[in-house]
Amino acid sequence: ARKERKRRRKSRWGGEEEKSTLPGLMTVIPPNMTPMQQECFLIHLKIEDINAKLRSGDLGIPEDPGQRSPSPEPIYGANGQRLNTREFRWKQRLEKERHELVQQATKLNPKYNPPADYKPPDSRVQD
Amino acid sequence: PGMAGAAMPPAIMTKFGGATKILVLLNMVTVEDLKDDEEYEDIIEDVREECEKNGPVKSLVIPRPKEDEEVPGLGKIFVEFTAVGDAQKAQLALSGRKFANRTVVSSYWDEDKYTARDFA
Known part of the structure; x- marks a missing residue:
């Protein structure tokens, strides 16, 4: 069964053509970085990754349904449009992840400046 | 044995910029990915397959999360090549x-740390 699944699924690696183009971001960690610097660097990189996805609109939703979580029951708005579409849920997930990363970064460096398009999540209680 | 990186003269170490046979790959997996057995196996396969394009992979370690215990190196992927040059090729x-x-x-x-499975 494993072999069969292997043939069907796609590798997680992106192609050579989509190698990182995040400006000013290095992808090789210099050997003299302290663990603390490394942690800050990784958090920063993860935030940049998410920023790029949210900005471009290419949220990185896997094509392979096997790499996606099962869809929840649809929720419809007053106008009959589905609210919890896959795109909406991925965007929400990315924003939540980014929020957690910004919190981590702030904890490590109180002077940390979150990205310009970052907004803290709504503090009001949601049902 | 014989060509262990630790035995390399300092001048060569500098030239390689601290390169060893052990390449560490970061920012590839989440703790959630690693919890799932099938996903974990798939990730190992994907990483090995791609790394082997640069040289034989001697071993590969991806630490998995444990309950109520901090796991050193969690989120990192350690790939052991048979030669420093292969690890450098893979890095590029x-x-x-x-x-x-x-x-x-x-x-x-560090190669000695890797051999001791020390990922802290």
């Missing part, structure tokens, strides 16, 4: 690539 090829839509970052790990 893989750094900056995407893995599950995350940007791959790489570094090297």
Whole structure:
């Protein structure tokens, strides 16, 4: 069964053509970085990754349904449009992840400046 | 044995910029990914397959999360090549690539620490 699944699924690696183009971001960690610097660097990189996805609109939703979580029951708005579409849920997930990363970064460096398009999540209680 | 990186003269170590046979790949997997057995096996396969394009992979370690216990090296992937040059080739090829839509970052790990499975 494993072999069969292997043939069907796609590798997680992106192609050579989509190698990182995040400006000013290095992808090789210099050997003299302290663990603390490394942690800050990784958090920063993860935030940049998410920023790029949210900005471009290419949220990185896997094509392979096997790499996606099962869809929840649809929720419809007053106008009959589905609210919890896959795109909406991925965007929400990315924003939540980014929020957690910004919190981590702030904890490590109180002077940390979150990205310009970052907004803290709504503090009001949601049902 | 015989060509262990630790035995390399300091001048060569400097030239390699701290390169060893152990390549560390970061920012590729989440703790959630690693909890799932099938996903874990798939990730190992994907990483090995891509790394082997640069030289034989002697071993590969991806620490998995444990309940109520902090796991050193969690989130990192350690790949042991048979030669420093292969690890360097892999670093050039893989750094900056995407893995599950995350940007791959790489570094090297001390060979003695790796042999002792010390990922802290």
